[in-house]
Amino acid sequence: MKQRIPVAGALTEPTLSAGGRVLGNRVNDFAIKLANVNGTGSATANSLLMQAIFRMGVPVSGKNLFPSNIQGLPTWYEIRVNAAGHTARSREYDLMVAMNGQTYASDIAEVRSSGYVLFDDSWPLDQALLRPDVNFLGIPLARLCADHFGGSRERILMKNIAYAGAVAALLAMEVEVLAGLLEESYGGRPRLLEANRLAVQLGHDYATENFDCPVPFHLERGDGTDGLILIDGNTAVALGALYAGATVAGWYPITPATSVMDNFSHLCARFRQEPDPNAGPGGSPTANNYLIVQAEDELAALGVVIGASWAGARAFTSTAGPGLSLMNELLGLAYYTEIPAVVVDVQRAGPSTGMPTRVQQADILMAAYASHGDTKHLLLFPGDPGECFDFMVLAFDLAERFQTPVLLLSDLDIGMNDWAVPRLTWDDSYRPDRGRVLGPRELDADPHFHRYDQADELGVTPRTLPGVDSRGAYFARGSGHDRLGGYTEAEGAYQEVVDRLLRKHRAAAAHMPRPVITASPQADVGIVTLGSCGPAVQEAVEILADAGIGASYMRVRGFPFGSEVSEFCERHPVCFVVEQNRDGQLRALLEIEAKVPASRLRSVLIYGGLPPSADQVVAQIREQLEG
Amino acid sequence: MPSITKPLIPLLPLARNELGLTLQDYQGGMSTLCAGCGHDSITAALIQAFFELSLPPHLIAKLSGIGCSSKTPAYFVSGAHGFNSVHGRMATIATGAAAANRELILIGVSGDGDSLSIGLGNLAHAIRRNVNMAYLIENNGVYGLTKGQFSASADVGSRSRRGDLNRLPPVDPIMLGLSLGATFLARGFSGDKRQLVPILKAAVAHRGFALVDVISPCVQFNDHEGSTKSYRYMRDHELREIEADFIGQHQEIVESLVPDRATEVTLHDGARVKFRAVPEGYDPADRGAVEAYLRERSRHGEIATGLLFLDESAPEMHELAGTSRTPLAQLPFAKLCPGAAELDNLQRQFR
Numbered sequence: 001m002k003q004r005i006p007v008a009g010a011l012t013e014p015t016l017s018a019g020g021r022v023l024g025n026r027v028n029d030f031a032i033k034l035a036n037v038n039g040t041g042s043a044t045a046n047s048l049l050m051q052a053i054f055r056m057g058v059p060v061s062g063k064n065l066f067p068s069n070i071q072g073l074p075t076w077y078e079i080r081v082n083a084a085g086h087t088a089r090s091r092e093y094d095l096m097v098a099m100n101g102q103t104y105a106s107d108i109a110e111v112r113s114s115g116y117v118l119f120d121d122s123w124p125l126d127q128a129l130l131r132p133d134v135n136f137l138g139i140p141l142a143r144l145c146a147d148h149f150g151g152s153r154e155r156i157l158m159k160n161i162a163y164a165g166a167v168a169a170l171l172a173m174e175v176e177v178l179a180g181l182l183e184e185s186y187g188g189r190p191r192l193l194e195a196n197r198l199a200v201q202l203g204h205d206y207a208t209e210n211f212d213c214p215v216p217f218h219l220e221r222g223d224g225t226d227g228l229i230l231i232d233g234n235t236a237v238a239l240g241a242l243y244a245g246a247t248v249a250g251w252y253p254i255t256p257a258t259s260v261m262d263n264f265s266h267l268c269a270r271f272r273q274e275p276d277p278n279a280g281p282g283g284s285p286t287a288n289n290y291l292i293v294q295a296e297d298e299l300a301a302l303g304v305v306i307g308a309s310w311a312g313a314r315a316f317t318s319t320a321g322p323g324l325s326l327m328n329e330l331l332g333l334a335y336y337t338e339i340p341a342v343v344v345d346v347q348r349a350g351p352s353t354g355m356p357t358r359v360q361q362a363d364i365l366m367a368a369y370a371s372h373g374d375t376k377h378l379l380l381f382p383g384d385p386g387e388c389f390d391f392m393v394l395a396f397d398l399a400e401r402f403q404t405p406v407l408l409l410s411d412l413d414i415g416m417n418d419w420a421v422p423r424l425t426w427d428d429s430y431r432p433d434r435g436r437v438l439g440p441r442e443l444d445a446d447p448h449f450h451r452y453d454q455a456d457e458l459g460v461t462p463r464t465l466p467g468v469d470s471r472g473a474y475f476a477r478g479s480g481h482d483r484l485g486g487y488t489e490a491e492g493a494y495q496e497v498v499d500r501l502l503r504k505h506r507a508a509a510a511h512m513p514r515p516v517i518t519a520s521p522q523a524d525v526g527i528v529t530l531g532s533c534g535p536a537v538q539e540a541v542e543i544l545a546d547a548g549i550g551a552s553y554m555r556v557r558g559f560p561f562g563s564e565v566s567e568f569c570e571r572h573p574v575c576f577v578v579e580q581n582r583d584g585q586l587r588a589l590l591e592i593e594a595k596v597p598a599s600r601l602r603s604v605l606i607y608g609g610l611p612p613s614a615d616q617v618v619a620q621i622r623e624q625l626e627g
Numbered sequence: 628m629p630s631i632t633k634p635l636i637p638l639l640p641l642a643r644n645e646l647g648l649t650l651q652d653y654q655g656g657m658s659t660l661c662a663g664c665g666h667d668s669i670t671a672a673l674i675q676a677f678f679e680l681s682l683p684p685h686l687i688a689k690l691s692g693i694g695c696s697s698k699t700p701a702y703f704v705s706g707a708h709g710f711n712s713v714h715g716r717m718a719t720i721a722t723g724a725a726a727a728n729r730e731l732i733l734i735g736v737s738g739d740g741d742s743l744s745i746g747l748g749n750l751a752h753a754i755r756r757n758v759n760m761a762y763l764i765e766n767n768g769v770y771g772l773t774k775g776q777f778s779a780s781a782d783v784g785s786r787s788r789r790g791d792l793n794r795l796p797p798v799d800p801i802m803l804g805l806s807l808g809a810t811f812l813a814r815g816f817s818g819d820k821r822q823l824v825p826i827l828k829a830a831v832a833h834r835g836f837a838l839v840d841v842i843s844p845c846v847q848f849n850d851h852e853g854s855t856k857s858y859r860y861m862r863d864h865e866l867r868e869i870e871a872d873f874i875g876q877h878q879e880i881v882e883s884l885v886p887d888r889a890t891e892v893t894l895h896d897g898a899r900v901k902f903r904a905v906p907e908g909y910d911p912a913d914r915g916a917v918e919a920y921l922r923e924r925s926r927h928g929e930i931a932t933g934l935l936f937l938d939e940s941a942p943e944m945h946e947l948a949g950t951s952r953t954p955l956a957q958l959p960f961a962k963l964c965p966g967a968a969e970l971d972n973l974q975r976q977f978r
Contacts (some may be wrong), residue, residue, distance in 0.1 A: 055978060091796065229977035246964040247955035248726045271965045278952065287951035289958055291726045296752040300719040307723025312708060312956035315723065333713050371807035426967040434962055467731050470685040475701055475709040572793055
């Protein structure tokens with residue numbers, strides 16, 4: 001029986017009028033937004049949809065826009081499907097899955113003209129919310145679930161899976177793909193699997209019977225995700241730490257970095273345990289080749305890392321802005337005593353507590369100069385989870401090669417959202433670069449060891465590890481010291497050491513990852529960006545080109561900047577610097593450190609806490625070019 | 628911190644320990660603390676304890692925070708790595724060093740400002756984790772380097788050199804340790820090396836976190852009438868009812884003074900702590916009883932010293948974590964990196 005659920009006043013036939021782009025048949029190019037209540041299990045359903053699209057070979061991205069809350073507040077999930085591979089947010093929503101009565105008004109207002117709203121019509125929809133230019137599809141989800149499931153929690157959870165089934169029907173998603181995903185998730189729990197299957201079926205059947213499926217924008221199987229994986233940056237960072245050989249981690253729970261250590265812990269439990277033949281009675285039969293310290297605060301977390309690195313282990317911590325603030329003093333200690341330390345900062349919106357579940361790139365300047373006194377650190381700016389993996393390994397090599405803190409600046413968008421990136425690769429011939437570490441053999445050859453003497457061409461001096469050889473003993477101190485490692489308050493001896501630290505920092509520039517540059521032959525302007533802004537800016541470059549504005553693109557990936565960064569800026573009389581903070585922190589760093597004249601640089605700033613979209617970038621650039 | 632090379636004065640014939648090392652092999656640079664500073668006596672006791680324990684200098688790692696006490700690691704065992712870190716954070720750095728290399732013999736030297744004010748939280752959690760180290764608080768009730776402010780261990784009613792009255796209650800590290808599950812708690816007095824050396828030896832030998840609070844008068848700012856951390860006050864109020872001897876692995880017991888009262892605890896490496904005098908009914912393994920005893924003594928204005936509490940059965944950090952016996956810092960890379968094939972395998976789940 002084909003029956004439309006009548007919603008008085010709503011247009012149930014797709015409208016092709018009303019200002020919006022004519023929908024026509026758009027394959028693999030659309031955006032949907034799902035509006036939910038936090039804590040109701042919607043995340044499972046939403047990522048199920050995203051994953052199914054990926055498995056159909058269609059490039060897709062998902063952004064979880066969630067509140068700092070466990071239960072009750074509104075939360076959204078956005079899925080963008082784009083055959084051309086654009087993965088930035090699109091704010092043109094073709095379909096709104098409106099599952100949260102609290103936010104109906106704003107959610108319905110956001111749908112593009114002639115788009116669709118899928119809502120639960122177990123209860124009547126307020127007539128005032130209806131838009132004549134939008135298609136309303138009512139589905140009695142609560143009623144369906146009440147009829148088929150027992151227990152209030154199960155009914156709430158299965159409602160999500162049921163709308164996923166309906167969305168699948170609307171988008172012509174292959175049901176077998178969904179079924180396969182459910183099988184993988186719940187294969188070991190038959191009752192749960194059955195419930196999920198039924199819920200998908202209920203939604204799918206209802207939509208098929210009552211709506212014109214598929215809607216004009218929909219999916220078709222493709223090969224656009226061959227060779228790609230879906231992974232979030234925090235998982236990739238944890239994998240990088242595992243592969244780099246990190247054995248000690250210190251951390252304090254903080255959003256959005258917590259899943260770095262959760263993942264590292266799971267990976268270690270899987271790959272870093274070995275049978276312990278010497279375990280006595282009552283002893284653990286396995287030995288852990290790692291130790292993770294959940295510290296009492298972030299000061300302690302970094303203290304653990306510094307102590308472990310000093311003693312010769314590869315160690316790291318992961319945190320977010322508030323934690324990095326607390327770590328400032330110890331970062332200065334590691335910098336001045338020249339002890340390696342790897343710090344992952346998954347940036348979120350500040351200042352202070354700010355918006356813990358919203359994204360920003362606003363720790364750039366703090367990270368670059370963290371701590372009192374003259375300090376400068378090495379920074380890595382991964383642009384996606386793939387680079388999180390590679391850069392995490394690089395971070396340990398750089399930290400040990402240059403005997404200094406390395407901060408990997410990820411952000412909430414990269415860290416917590418699934419991105420489609422090329423499969424991670426590993427070269428089995430990789431060996432860690434432990435830098436200049438002297439052992440008994442080297443000390444035999446030259447027993448006159450002084451910690452801060454005999455700098456190499458990079459400005460790096462040899463170090464020794466405790467527990468190895470008395471001839472290598474030295475006194476690490478955060479107080480003024482000379483090149484022999486002795487205490488000093490003498491101006492010359494003090495300056496000699498801090499000047500070498502500056503040389504060392506400059507020398508590191510050539511060892512940082514090079515910027516990604518796409519030069520346009522007819523470039524009117526340059527666009528500089530970093531990190532998770534990449535996809536939005538790349539898409540903006542295309543949109544600008546269509547509008548006759550040629551732009552070259554550069555995404556910086558490390559600090560100190562290499563010569564290519566300043567050369568790029570020199571080639572363009574005007575460079576727009578796109579970043580997610582209020583004050584133009586990357587722009588400031590380019591002025592101070594790459595000596596780019598301020599007159600050449602203009603800021604494009606998107607800092608409301610949501611990932612940028614190409615239209616925001618384009619609008620700000622056009623406004624400045626035309627204004 | 629300033630440190631001056633000590634002149635070598637040959638004292639022949641020098642006694643040698645099991646490693647064939649002399650006392651001089653455990654010395655460090657010349658102290659730049661004030662003449663008569665209690666901390667220098669503690670340094671001397673540490674040197675004696677290390678020598679008697681025959682510790683290999685290269686396995687010792689000396690850590691400290693900031694303050695007068697934190698300068699002292701430069702004054703002993705120059706053949707050991709040292710780390711003079713940041714105010715209040717030594718416990719965290721020691722935790723990391725212990726995590727990386729469980730074979731290190733970690734000695735933390737701290738003060739009452741470092742441990743009981745700015746670093747109280749970090750100390751508390753090092754105790755909870757039972758990090759395997761000896762942690763000394765050279766406790767003088769006063770900030771020396773900044774010239775005489777009260778510290779958090781100053782007693783109610785004590786007066787500063789300028790005559791100011793302290794009215795805030797003190798943080799007592801022993802009471803704190805008892806409540807946090809500390810496994811080794813001792814209090815000594817810098818003026819009593821005979822008592823301190825065995826305590827320090829037992830602290831080093833203890834498997835887990837050994838907290839040693841040593842009252843160490845500041846001759847410049849807290850050794851006057853009205854101070855409760857002065858030499859005079861300690862001599863008048865110290866109560867030495869708890870006497871413990873440290874008996875090394877291969878050492879014979881030569882005397883047994885009070886056999887009927889003696890309690891003996893065998894440490895993990897086979898060494899023993901023998902309590903040769905304890906008050907009637909005192910059990911150094913009974914947390915509640917020790918706490919009650921200390922409260923009672925304190926009510927009478929007495930400062931009980933000695934090895935006050937010892938629990939050798941609790942697992943230390945690595946045992947709790949099930950870490951490999953090989954120090955993490957020494958594990959070969961091949962054991963740590965799962966390799967390319969495993970990465971491919973792992974990525975099947977990322978679709």
